[in-house]
Amino acid sequence: MATDSWAQAVDEQEAAAESVTNNATLTLLILSLFAGTVLNATDSSSVAAKPEPEGDCKPTDEDDKDDKAAQSLLNKLIRNNLVNTTNQVEVLQKDPNSPLYSVKSFEELRLKPQLLQGVYAMGFNRPSKIQETALPMMLAEPPQNLIAQSQSGTGKTAAFVLAMLSHVDPNNHFPQCLCVSPTYELALQTGKVIEQMGKYYPEVKLVYAIRGQKLQRGTKLQEQIVIGTPGTMLDWCGKFKFIDPKKIRVFVLDEADVMIATQGHQDQSIRIQRMLPKNCQMLLFSATFEESVWNFAQRIVPDPNIIKLKREEETLDTIKQYYVLCNCKEEKFQALCNIYGAITIAQAMIFCHTRKTAGWLAGELSREGHQVALLSGEMQVEQRAAVIERFRDGKEKVLVTTNVCARGIDVEQVSVVINFDLPVDKDGNPDNETYLHRIGRTGRFGKRGLAINMVDSKMSMNILNRIQEHFSKKIERLDTDDLDEIEKIAG
Numbered sequence: 001m002a003t004d005s006w007a008q009a010v011d012e013q014e015a016a017a018e019s020v021t022n023n024a025t026l027t028l029l030i031l032s033l034f035a036g037t038v039l040n041a042t043d044s045s046s047v048a049a050k051p052e053p054e055g056d057c058k059p060t061d062e063d064d065k066d067d068k069a070a071q072s073l074l075n076k077l078i079r080n081n082l083v084n085t086t087n088q089v090e091v092l093q094k095d096p097n098s099p100l101y102s103v104k105s106f107e108e109l110r111l112k113p114q115l116l117q118g119v120y121a122m123g124f125n126r127p128s129k130i131q132e133t134a135l136p137m138m139l140a141e142p143p144q145n146l147i148a149q150s151q152s153g154t155g156k157t158a159a160f161v162l163a164m165l166s167h168v169d170p171n172n173h174f175p176q177c178l179c180v181s182p183t184y185e186l187a188l189q190t191g192k193v194i195e196q197m198g199k200y201y202p203e204v205k206l207v208y209a210i211r212g213q214k215l216q217r218g219t220k221l222q223e224q225i226v227i228g229t230p231g232t233m234l235d236w237c238g239k240f241k242f243i244d245p246k247k248i249r250v251f252v253l254d255e256a257d258v259m260i261a262t263q264g265h266q267d268q269s270i271r272i273q274r275m276l277p278k279n280c281q282m283l284l285f286s287a288t289f290e291e292s293v294w295n296f297a298q299r300i301v302p303d304p305n306i307i308k309l310k311r312e313e314e315t316l317d318t319i320k321q322y323y324v325l326c327n328c329k330e331e332k333f334q335a336l337c338n339i340y341g342a343i344t345i346a347q348a349m350i351f352c353h354t355r356k357t358a359g360w361l362a363g364e365l366s367r368e369g370h371q372v373a374l375l376s377g378e379m380q381v382e383q384r385a386a387v388i389e390r391f392r393d394g395k396e397k398v399l400v401t402t403n404v405c406a407r408g409i410d411v412e413q414v415s416v417v418i419n420f421d422l423p424v425d426k427d428g429n430p431d432n433e434t435y436l437h438r439i440g441r442t443g444r445f446g447k448r449g450l451a452i453n454m455v456d457s458k459m460s461m462n463i464l465n466r467i468q469e470h471f472s473k474k475i476e477r478l479d480t481d482d483l484d485e486i487e488k489i490a491g
């Protein structure tokens with residue numbers, strides 16, 4: 001499909017949405033920023049939705065970059081906890097002949113008692129799947145290098161924090177571990193884990209190498225662990241010499257996939273790495289592993305052991321998929337009301353293409369008496385996390401969201417997913433991966449689900465057909481004017 005016809009369609013949708021949105025008065029539980037007004041989660045006051053900045057559906061490179069870091073932070077804040085996964089671990093050892101150790105308990109690691117106490121105080125009873133293999137490698141003598149990839153929430157941060165805390169000598173008052181993160185916010189999150197895990201080991205101190213942290217020239221850092229962003233870390237090691245890189249024993253590069261999305265970070269990280277001694281342990285972590293990440297990882301970590309944790313496969317097998325034919329967004333809304341009138345929906349997620357449509361729809365639904373939560377791109381990451389937590393806790397029954405905001409969110413109890421707009425990529429082609437992720441279920445949450453797609457033009461019908469072909473799974477037509485028919489789909 002031609003890009004400009006897609007762009008035109010979006011423009012039309014935007015223009016239509018604006019005229020409605022400007023007149024709408026929303027009374028909904030909403031955590032959003034409208035013209036600088038922050039409403040908190042418990043604020044249900046009436047607010048008039050304001051027009052939004054243009055261009056939310058065509059992210060620039062800059063947006064993409066921010067998104068990756070924001071997404072990563074969001075994942076941390078909503079406390080995804082996949083540590084109980086039974087997924088397969090793939091291990092590639094530097095020396096395939098050496099025995100592969102894996103542990104089933106933290107005791108087996110012979111940690112310092114203060115650290116074991118810290119681990120248990122965090123509520124960890126046993127190592128997560130990735131920790132079972134990664135921890136023995138990271139704690140081995142002599143230290144081994146590691147590249148580890150697993151999705152967010154599988155216990156990577158906890159693992160390398162434990163490795164750093166185990167390797168420092170608190171009697172030495174100089175930096176011994178460096179940990180680089182792509183952003184200040186992500187560095188702070190890791191810092192919090194260090195503080196929690198090191199709670200009973202107060203001799204070990206931590207400092208943040210982040211922009212704005214000004215030290216006097218000639219300062220020599222006394223803290224054993226330095227965590228920060230690559231630019232400042234490089235300056236502190238090289239230009240200002242606050243850190244003596246030759247004394248570093250552990251170098252951690254976290255969120256490698258997010259790191260390489262930011263111009264300059266890759267190069268700065270490599271320059272830091274070059275200053276470190278040969279026997280320094282190099283550890284690199286990433287949630288995803290495209291070729292570019294892999295190439296970067298190999299430049300940072302010589303002679304690595306590699307651990308990969310397979311993602312749980314998402315499948316459409318347990319999902320009933322339907323589409324509804326409509327002419328415009330008002331008709332789509334009416335179809336939605338008919339569905340709500342006919343079947344009981346415990347919790348639903350509704351996906352829209354633009355912020356404006358999402359805002360409009362949230363307003364309309366709330367006027368109908370639904371408890372609606374809205375996730376929208378202009379919200380701060382912390383606000384988004386709060387909305388998701390409330391929805392997960394069942395405080396709202398409907399979550400209306402744009403694509404970008406919802407990427408990577410798993411809400412187990414959601415039984416109905418509605419694509420108010422079908423997912424398309426920035427060229428207007430079907431975004432099959434997003435479609436699968438929105439409605440697919442993993443083996444773990446293998447409950448049956450219901451997905452309803454709203455089709456409002458030839459263009460969207462074409463997208464739907466292509467999605468159908470891609471997955472070789474039939475998407476049935478649903479007539480939302482026929483109550484009996486709707487009732488049947490719930491069975």
Ligand SMILES: Nc1ncnc2c1ncn2[C@@H]1O[C@H](COP(=O)(O)OP(=O)(O)OP(=O)(O)O)[C@@H](O)[C@H]1O
Binds near residue numbers: 123126153155156
């Ligand atoms: N062995 C464990 N037992 C129980 N909980 C754990 C264990 N290891 C980590 N966790 C918890 O699971 C969550 C995810 O862990 P962690 O942050 O280390 O994962 P991650 O892979 O680094 O993901 P992210 O990059 O999103 O932080 C955290 O809340 C953490 O406290």
